[in-house]
Amino acid sequence: MTTLTILGSAGTHPGPGRACSSYLVEADDYRLLLDCGNGSLANLQRVADVADVDALLLSHLHPDHFADVYGLYYARRFHPSGQSPVDVYAPPGAEAFLGQLLPADSRESFARLCRFHTAAPGATLELGPLEVTLFAARHPVEALASRVRQGDDVLAYSGDSADTPELVDCARDADVFLCDATWLTAGGPYPDGVHMTGRQAGALAARAGAGRLVVTHVYPALDPVQVAAEAAGAFGGEIMVAQDLLRVPLS
Numbered sequence: 615m616t617t618l619t620i621l622g623s624a625g626t627h628p629g630p631g632r633a634c635s636s637y638l639v640e641a642d643d644y645r646l647l648l649d650c651g652n653g654s655l656a657n658l659q660r661v662a663d664v665a666d667v668d669a670l671l672l673s674h675l676h677p678d679h680f681a682d683v684y685g686l687y688y689a690r691r692f693h694p695s696g697q698s699p700v701d702v703y704a705p706p707g708a709e710a711f712l713g714q715l716l717p718a719d720s721r722e723s724f725a726r727l728c729r730f731h732t733a734a735p736g737a738t739l740e741l742g743p744l745e746v747t748l749f750a751a752r753h754p755v756e757a758l759a760s761r762v763r764q765g766d767d768v769l770a771y772s773g774d775s776a777d778t779p780e781l782v783d784c785a786r787d788a789d790v791f792l793c794d795a796t797w798l799t800a801g802g803p804y805p806d807g808v809h810m811t812g813r814q815a816g817a818l819a820a821r822a823g824a825g826r827l828v829v830t831h832v833y834p835a836l837d838p839v840q841v842a843a844e845a846a847g848a849f850g851g852e853i854m855v856a857q858d859l860l861r862v863p864l865s
C-alpha cells in the first residue's frame with residue numbers, strides 16, 4: 615500500500631501551522647520525499663526518522679520547495695545512529711546552486727551526504743518499489759511534475775505549475791492528484807505561467823480523469839476551503855484540502 619503524508623501545504627511562504635511544500639510517499643519500507651520546503655523538516659520528524667528517507671525529488675529551485683534540504687543534510691550528518699547519504703533528484707545545477715549558501719566546512723560532507731542526480735522531463739526513475747515519471751511543469755524556472763506509481767496506485771504531483779497539457783498526461787486517471795491551487799479567481803488577474811487557481815486545478819483534474827483532487831500550495835493569506843470550493847465547481851470527484859500531517863492512502 616502506498617501512503618501520502620502532507621508535511622507542508624503552504625504556498626510561497628509558511629503560514630500559521632502550515633509549512634511549505636513537502637510530501638512524504640511511503641511504499642513498503644521505502645520513503646520518498648517530494649520537495650523539502652521551509653518548515654517541513656519539523657513535520658517530517660513527527661512521522662519518520664530523518665535517516666529513513668531514501669530519496670528526495672525537488673520539483674524546482676524555489677526556496678519554498680528546497681529550503682529544508684539544509685536541515686535534512688545537517689540532521690543526517692549529526693544523526694545519533696551515524697551518517698547516511700540520501701539520493702536527491704533535482705533540475706540541472708541544483709547541487710552548485712544549493713551549495714552556495716553553505717560555508718566551506720560543510721561543502722564536502724554536503725556533497726557526500728546529499729547525492730545529487732539531474733532529473734529531467736521524460737525520465738522515469740526506479741526508486742525502490744516506486745516508478746516515478748517526470749513531466750515538464752510550466753513555471754518561471756525549470757520545474758518538474760511527477761507521476762509516482764506502485765502497482766495500481768498512482769499519485770500525481772504538479773509541483774508549482776500553471777495549466778499545461780503536460781499536467782493532463784501526468785495526472786491521467788491518477789488515484790490522487792496533488793495539485794497547485796495557489797489562488798482564488800476573485801483575487802486575479804494573476805501573472806501568466808506561474809500557478810493555478812482553485813478553479814483551474816479542478817478543471818485540470820476533470821480533464822485528466824483523476825480520482826481524487828488534493829488542493830495544495832494555497833497562498834497563506836487565502837482560505838484553502840474556499841479554494842477547494844472553487845475547484846468543486848469544475849471537478850465532480852472527491853476533493854481534499856491539504857493540511858500539514860494529513861495522511862492520504864492512495865487505495
Ligand SMILES: [Zn+2]
Nearest residue numbers: 625626678774
Ligand atoms: Zn512554491
Ligand SMILES: [Zn+2]
Nearest residue numbers: 674676753774
Ligand atoms: Zn515555485
